[in-house]
Amino acid sequence: MSPVLEARDLCKSYALPRGTLLERQRRLQAVKNVSLRVEAGETLGIVGESGSGKSTLARLLMALEKPDSGQLLWQGEDLTALTAAELRARRHDIQMVFQDPYGSLDPRMRILDTVAEPLDMTEPGLSREDRRARVADILERVGLNPEVLARYPHQFSGGQRQRIAIARALITRPRILVADEPASALDVSIQAQILNLLADLKLEFGLAMVFISHDLGIVRYLSDRMMVMQHGVVVEEGETERVFTAPSHDYTRALIAAMPRLFEEEDHGAQRL
């Protein structure tokens, strides 16, 4: 099977501010030679700490930023070869969900229009009834009652808002979903609802998913394969259970050892008192 999302040797660096005018321009290599493949129905987890380059990688995968070098392919098509207009026409295939559902919803827009907005871009000719029906349908899929169409974001709880953000991401029937810490701002009891929903959508829509998180427990639960990033480089990748049970890189071992655990028998050296 050919991958839905593929990256080959992606590199991205940023100019660092100069200390003095005479100082040589230094660059921060945010992402260095990162390659990955995600197939339909598969979830790739990406873990790393701040400064690991995982969020830069997400923006590169979404084609929100241009890599310095390397190739990015959506469903086999090389994006670097496309014009801006051609790229825009393919955007509905790849969508993103962010950590903070409050920041990604416009407080002045009704839920109907918020969720329909991406659809208005990709299918502008849709009748009012069809548009409404599509929104009601996707809201139902994410577990929200279509009665909510006329309400505004502030009338919802955090978990409901994240569902709205997910509905908005899915309404164009994307093939790829990039989720950057989608459950991290939520309370534990609500987080479980969102993780269940993502697991369902993967099966139901055959979504290829890139799941970025600092929470190793969630990545282990949700991902088929995972990558560990440090300083812009992939230091380890593989089938998720293999990485957790037999990590091969020191940094992966350090991350797993630092992970807080509920019970001592899961501990590998971490002390409790």
Add this chain to the structure above:
Amino acid sequence: MLQVEHLRITFRGTPILRDLSFEIDPGEALGLVGESGSGKSLTALAIIGLLPQGMHAEGRVIFEGEDLLALDDAALCAIRGRRMGMIFQEPMTALNPVHRISEQIAEPLVLHGLMSHGEALREAERLLERVGIEEPHRRLHSYPHELSGGQRQRVMIAMAMACKPGLLIADEPTSALDVTVQSEILDLLRDLRLQEGMATLFISHDLAVIARIARHTLVLYGGAAMEMGDTLALLREPRHPYTQGLLAALPHGQKRGTRLKPIPGFVPPPHLLAPGCPFHGRCPRGDATCAREAPPLSLAHTRAWCFHPGRAE
């Protein structure tokens, strides 16, 4: 060291915190765990006497023999910062960006009349070394923005420790940090507590972090105590349906493909919570009595405030 007795907080007549009692011995850590709106941070603010405007605390907060709720502002000010240290999730909100960290650590020592300015600066350097800042002599003259998140949190801990407090209140101190840094800070807090014999109130939404730091845990929901006890006993065999629900919702240790069990519904605003047990409405065992009457204390290997305590189904 700290005894909280029948602490209640109200806001315009609405109860925000209902009848909370607990105590912490010297050198012990109590974990206070709860989701947003559970009242865990307000409990901390009530203890240090910094509740937001319009909120009113009743009951007793006895610290080193004095009832803090009965003290006036001046008396409280003399205790706060000297006998009680505080650290928060975001150190930048507590650190002053325009002052060198040396001055900020030295300030309480001078202010509370413990040392001269020169002595306080030397003490600040010693404290920085104690909390694991490398090259403390050089770092002493840094400004907060020149430090990493983990270093800032270490500086906050140094400030909180400066006057050798009897009680440390830590409100989500590691929630904004990377896991490896979080692990170092938790180790540091444990070492300091054991060496200095401080009582620690450790507030977090993360049960796994609490499990690592606190011997005893108090679970809050909707401003009321749900369950309290030895942390391991509480995690292994919770008796309150809310604690059980929280643990079942966690993805940690669950096999891929098994569905998580979210707690149905969401936390209602305080004025819509049941006058009996606040968990009523989301609780699988709730009945009409639970909605009406405050749940009784049930004693076994944990203390559960519940009409229907027991094993999870």
